[in-house]
Amino acid sequence: MNYTALYDVHRKMGAKMTEFAGWMMPVEYMGIRDEHLSVRNSVGLFDISHMGEIEVYGKEGALLCQRITTNDIGKLKKFQSQYTLLCNPRGGIIDDTIVYKFSDEHFFMCVNAVNTIKDYDWIKSFEQKFNAKVVNKSSQYSQLALQGPNSERVLNDVFQMDFSALKRFFFNLMEWKGENLIVSRTGYTGEDGFEIFLSWNLAEALWEEIIERGKSYGINACGLGARDTLRIEMGYPLYGHEIDEDKNPFEAGLSSFVKIEKGDFIAKDSLMSAMERGVKKNLLGFEMVDRGIPREGHRILKGDILLGTVTSGTLSPSLEKPIGMGYLKTNMEFGNEIEVEIRETRRRAKIVSFPFYKKPAKERKNGRNS
Secondary structure (H helix, E strand, C coil): CEECCCHHHHHHCCCEEEEECCEEEEEECCCHHHHHHHHHHCEEEEECCCCEEEEEECCCHHHHHHHHECCCHHHCCCCEEEEEEEECCCCCEEEEEEEEEEECCEEEEEECHHHHHHHHHHHHCCHHHCCCEEEECHHHEEEEEEECCCHHHHHHHHHCCCCCCCCCCEEEEEEECCEEEEEECCECCCCCEEEEEEEHHHHHHHHHHHHHHHHHHCEEEECHHHHHHHHHHHCCCCECCCECCCCCCCCCCCHHHCCHHHCCCCCHHHHHHHHHHCCCEEEEEEEECCCCCCCCCCEEEECCEEEEEEEEEEEECCCCEEEEEEEEECCCCCCCEEEEEECCEEEEEEEECCCCCCCCHHHCCCCCEC
């Protein structure tokens, strides 16, 4: 079992702990619903130190990253980040990740905790083909996520700086207590927010500083439970649920992160063939018409036809209705009625578009992950 630098802090705060991807993590503090709404309406702080960090550097670091990812690394400016996918030669999704560009010779990837070793071994296998070095830096980093409409105000107060000029998917390097931090305007909640990479020995001090400074802005500590309900409301995929090595980006609704025209990259031929064939199933969202909360593995049907199974489902705290996602046959359209089998009883639902939760236009500011 792995423990983050904040494990003792979470226990002192009364967090309910659970094992996730080999890590002991807080699932909730005061309750998932309240934590979720805190992020939607004010601000919440997450410990996401279980995520992995992999560094690529060297004269051909950019070439290596371009080769193994589906998005176009060449479009990145210095101190800009990009959501992208790692695919196997068959086009299946090894992982989704965010790539951070420090320079033409220095890149940094944040990967899912469950895939850290697998991703590192995969990326490392290309090292000898390029003049580049690949290093697993996961043991050196803690990571905090400050999310919600008040996140910028809290961060300004903590660091006595103005972060209003930092755009979505850009990051800054800064010094705090004599050490370097990476402050990125990214997140996995659909709200404005920041993710902060820092050394393990600074994690407790920064966590406590953010909590203290954030009190006047309505901050709450949040666990993985709220992080999950927040990402489901946005229709964001989670590895092992919506995406895995048996699903390609087109089925998962991630075609906008595949840049076929950028040149050669792993899985290009397979993905081009998949485009030509078309998909037989799509990741779609649905909301319940009848009572009942859909959960992973529940069957989705239309009459006697099995359409698929639920990949993720929850009672949406923002919408106050049950919602879910699943892979369904491509002839299904928005508004179509389906049935979800919950506790051996079929419950009516209807297909809807992503995201489930849409913030009023006047409240939107900067809104995809990590």
